[in-house]
Amino acid sequence: MSKNIYTEFQIKELEKNPNIINASERSISYNPEFKTKAIKAYKKGKSPSQIFIEHGFNLEIIGKEQPKRCLQRWRDTFEKFGEDGFLTERRGKGSTGRLSSKPQTVEDQLRKAEARIQFLEAENGLPKKAGRVRKAGGEKEIILSAAEKFYLIEKTIRTYQLKKAVSYLCKLAGVSRSGYYDWLKASPIRELREEQDDLDIELIKTIFLSKKEKVGALQIKMIMENDYSAVMNHKKIRRLMAKYSLFAKIRRANPYRKVAKATKEHLTCPNLLNREFKQKEPGKILLTDITYLYYGKGQKTYLSCVKDAATKEIVTYHLSTSLDMNIVYETLNKLRQAVNYEFHPSAILHSDQGFHYTHPLFQNKVMELGLTQSMSRKGNCWDNAPMESFFCHFKDLAEYKTCTNLTDVREEVDRVIEEYNVCRYQWGLKKMAPVQYRDHLLAV
Template sequence: MSKIIFNEIQMKLLEQNPNVQHVSDRSIAYKPEFKVEAIKENSNGKGPAQIFIEHGFDLEMIGSDKPSECLKRWRKTFEQFGEDGFFTERRGKASTGRPSSKPLSVEDNLKKAEARIKFLEAELGILKKVRRTRKAGEEEEKVTVSEKYMLIEQTIRKFGLIHMVKFLCKKAEVSRSGYYAWVKAESMRSDREENDWNDYELIKEIFDKKKGFAGALTIKMILENDYFVEMNHKKIRRIMRKFNLVAKVRQINPYKKMAKATQEHKTLSNLLNREFDQGEPGKVLLTDITYVYYGAAQPAYLSCVKDSSTREIVAYHLSRTLKMDLVYCTLDKLSVALGDLVHPEAMIHSDQGFHYTHPEFQKRVKKLKLTQSMSRKGNCWDNAPMESFFGHLKDEVDYSSCQSFEELQGLIGTYIEEYNTNRYQWSLNKMTPAQYRSHLLAA
């Protein structure tokens, strides 16, 4: 059984699809005609996901694995029974899926009632099992009263148990008056579900633009700044959970071993000591190098300088090689960017890599009137903001699709411009780096 639980509005949306016969909170009953058509299209080379999308199904709602699971099961039925197997599997139910109006005998009614009771017990048991917490030693989470009311209502509607409300409420350990109050509030719940759906569509639009790398706080900032919509971040998280929007999480890369410095090279003290945000633009500059692959797994190397207070990328240079020109060009571009506005206490901080311990590099840093600081050996947290930027860049830029170095240059340049001017950051008072620099200068 599927682990996805459909809410009321999702069930209604799915039932609007002409290929759907009936929807419960956990399953979808598809029409036989759709099953036959899906098998034919699959035999002609179409993939399961493509078939479902073309017939109006949202894979994020029903689950990305659902198409392949259904086609596998339907093909097996088709091989055994042919097309007739799909039209007879409803076992005599009316075409609408509603219970027959034909009067039943006392014995048949008793059997049907027993089946209904077993169905309810199974539904409650399965729900408890699915909602059990994953951590060992914790008690399982109880089903909420609202969920019990919903199950009772679905059971009554599905089996026509109009006169068994009292019994079912007793079985589910809820009050009958509470159930009737819940039924009476259907319109209020529908309004709330509709509002949630409208908010979900807005959140989903932003989520898709960010290719799944947007959490609740990022979405909140974009809503406020670009859409002029105020929405509590707790509500955004609730809606994302409700509609199965899970932000992608960047995995920590393994630590890269740094080459030992020769006697000619000189390491320097960690003057910064992780005091990254000193509230003054241009006072603390961070620099580092990362690699990206493009085309046929060809490496390119990106050197950046980041303003630690404003989070701006002040200067960067992309190269095909790791030669010293990579950092020399970066310093030249930094000199142009700073101009005559070099902070009197300006500091540039890096790791103890070969490029930064090189005598010529240190000589050029002094010429720019910058004090040089270095992270402690083997401690990437001493330059964490720079590592964070590279991580976001690799998450959000599809650099592997570039076929030429020039195309890669354009793509990275566009991303850095977007990062500086349009990327809202929670810790910058929900401003972009460029906006925050203006804010600090004004202050």
Template sequence: MSKNFYTEHQMKEIEKNPNVARVSDRSISYHSAFKMKAVKEYYEGKTPSQIFIENGFNLDVIGKGQPKRSLKRWRDTYEKFGEVGLESERRGKGSSGRPSSKVLSAEEKLKKAEARIKFLEAENGFLKKVRRTREAGVEKETLTASEKFQLIERTIRVYQLKGEVSYLCTLANVSRSGYYTWIQATETRQKREESDELEIELIKRIFNHKKEKVGALQIKMILENDYFVIMNHKKIRRLMKKFGLRAKIRQANPYRKMLKATQEHRTCPNLLDRQFDQQEPGKVLLTDITYLYYGRSQKAYLSCVKDGSTKEIVAYHVYNSLEMELVYQTLDKLVEATVQFHPEAILHSDQGFHYTNPMFQEKVKQLGIRQSMSRKGNCWDNSPMESFFGQFKDHVMYKSCETLTQLKHEVNEYIKDYNQHRYQWGLMKMTPAQYRSHLLAA
């Protein structure tokens, strides 16, 4: 048996050689006449590789070690049993390649019986593959039509049951015409396989380079913007699935509830009504706080302000306490990052005690910004901010940080990359910074 694993296209190519009796994905059976010819030429001084090449074999396909292994086996057989041994040599369940002699009616019956046994073995092997899929806990049959055609083709090739195509197609619940169409498209599929292997290399480079293991839409935008390659996102998904590239997906938690706000502070009405994107940079500012565990179960807090139109993080602050200093520092950084506030700017938050605090509300009012709040216990009223925190926790390895300084560095790097380099489908495939410039120019 060969140490190689032959593809469907390679098996077709090997079969064309007249010296080959049959071929499977793991082995090649040669005609006895070629075996005797090869042994005699070897004793005349030719090398195994030379013999195979002169007889039309491509060593890149069958394997460079195949001639040497085959000649050694044939020489051993020839030295023990002579030419008769090469004619009657059988490996596994394959035919010997001996030319058929005059047959009698009794022998015909015997051959039919043997063919029937082989057919039952093929049928049993085929059903086992289907049953294994069902026993894995999958309720429906998961084999695709292409996989069934491939299984039928291999079964016919191994057991030499060319006359049983219709039966196997019926067994597999596929059409006979579909099977032959699939056979005729072998070369096309081979070209597609080669094309997929080339294209996946660039996708793998992007996928492995990004710490957050980006998905198909992110890869599409990176291909277009950084590599000037246009590729359909459905094709990217197909290739990622085919080669096992899985992006980390954050699962929604419908039971997550926001903490109840205290009744001591004054709340503000919801001025946004979920109209986050108003196509004007700086008009809608969303803010919220999330916790980050690091070191030995130490907890820090990240406060952010996000532009609702550009999705850019315009200000943020990491602090080791939930004291009011956390949001005050965030406001100060917002002022530093903003040349001039939008005349109708709105700062939207939940009803947390930081934002209902009278001193905080006074600071916001002095900046000329109107304050808006989500309804109590309704996270959807500030969903863009919640979404950013979810993405942040999926992509940043903040739990591996040992110190607060290290944590701040990780936060800085991610937000910088998010603003400057993370293409977003909803921003016309631009980064938040690019989209802000686009809106300002418009």
């Protein structure tokens, strides 16, 4: 390999010479026939520089010392192997540039076998989570990344004091030798990153634990920005959470859940909302529904809520131990008080086709408040999706199952809904909490 670094123009000039096979920034591959001619001319007394000049080489480009270095190397090869040595010469990174004449000894074979065994033992001892599992031929297989293989090679060499085994282990692991050395050189950078990760995860962990392990990367990012004045990319947060095993306790879909059937279809109302949940006017679209909460030793209570579709704020709610009509009547009374007896002139109250909302008395009360009633299609929970979504989030956040009496359940409901309205920042609300977003829309 030449000590010079050739420019693109110089490479093109070199490749015009028929005695050169190819050229790159750091090396020149010479034609074996030229090597043979050069050696014969050199033995007759010609100087290396004269030989190269006679064959069309520009010493200003290749360097004045290059002919001498080449002739010395070619002479050794020619004396050992003759002209055939130039035809079978090994070149490339990690090569000596000469034909290898040394046969593999028994000691070399034993050394490689030992290195292989020790590498495979280290690979088997690697935690399974370090690899990615896929199905191959019906069986699970651990696939290691290049960085994980480099780590195993380094560990094997360091633990067993294996010398001159880098090339063999890299070949065994299916990675490049240069890549391994690049990985070693980057060790200080990795250490700095590890130190930074250890610092960054502390704030993430603080938020994660304060929210009882029920928030994900996007929630944590918004809490950081609003409550801690800290900025961090949500992809980095997600990476760190996975790295340090911070997994949110999320809900799981219940495949056996059934949508309640309406009992009085002749009193249902048309679906005026038609899933147009994204409103820009607070108070225009109000969504309502009822869910059940189990606490204590199998005791049950019911939560009725009204949600503003524009701001996602829970405008009002009522907790009851009974599922009779009073639960929705009380909800309407609290709703009227929450809006200070002033509804949006085009306000719509949207619900499913449950028997509470199809009841004639309830519909009359809705009309008296000046609200237009809308209902989801029969058996289609997606038509009231934001309300269903809130109940799912609520059950993730609330610790009502640990409560032993109704008073504790009521306090927990108050706490969670207050936190949801005031402190739960949402990506779809420009990273604001529902109350903040309501004030924002009103200001606009």
